[in-house]
Amino acid sequence: MKAVEEADSSVRTQLGGKSPDIAILFSTAGYDSNKVLSEVRRLLPDVQIYGGTSCLAVQTKEGFHVGEKGSLALLAVATENITFGVGGASIDDFPTAREAGKAAIQSAMEAAGEKALQNQNSF
Numbered sequence: 001m002k003a004v005e006e007a008d009s010s011v012r013t014q015l016g017g018k019s020p021d022i023a024i025l026f027s028t029a030g031y032d033s034n035k036v037l038s039e040v041r042r043l044l045p046d047v048q049i050y051g052g053t054s055c056l057a058v059q060t061k062e063g064f065h066v067g068e069k070g071s072l073a074l075l076a077v078a079t080e081n082i083t084f085g086v087g088g089a090s091i092d093d094f095p096t097a098r099e100a101g102k103a104a105i106q107s108a109m110e111a112a113g114e115k116a117l118q119n120q121n122s123f
Helices: 002-014 034-042 097-112 114-118
Strands: 021-030 048-054 056-060 063-064 073-077
Touching: 002 034, 002 073, 021 034, 021 056, 034 048, 056 073
Parallel strands: 021 048
Antiparallel strands: 021 073, 056 063
C-alpha cells in the first residue's frame, strides 16, 4: 500500500535509523483500516501501534491533509526515556465501563513490560 510505505519511509528518515518504540496511526474512512493496520504491522513488526480513524482528513505538522481516496498519518517515537504500552478492552466484555477501562489500562501496562508493572501503584 503506497500511502503506508510513504509514511513508513518518512518516519524512518525522521528517526535517523532508530527503531520506533510506538507508532500512532490515523487514516480516514477512505482506506480499509484492516489493510492499513496489516501493512503497518508488516513494516513495523515489533512496534506497538495505537490507531484511529477520521472521516475527512488527518492533521500533521505540515497541515490538514485531504486526499482523493483518503488520508493517512503515522507518528513514531523512539526514546529510552519513556516506557510505552498499548492496550484495549471491549466494553461489551465487562459489566461496567469503569471495569473495561481498568482492563484496558492493565493490558497497556502488560504491553509496556516489567518496568510499568513495577510502577503500577503510582497511578
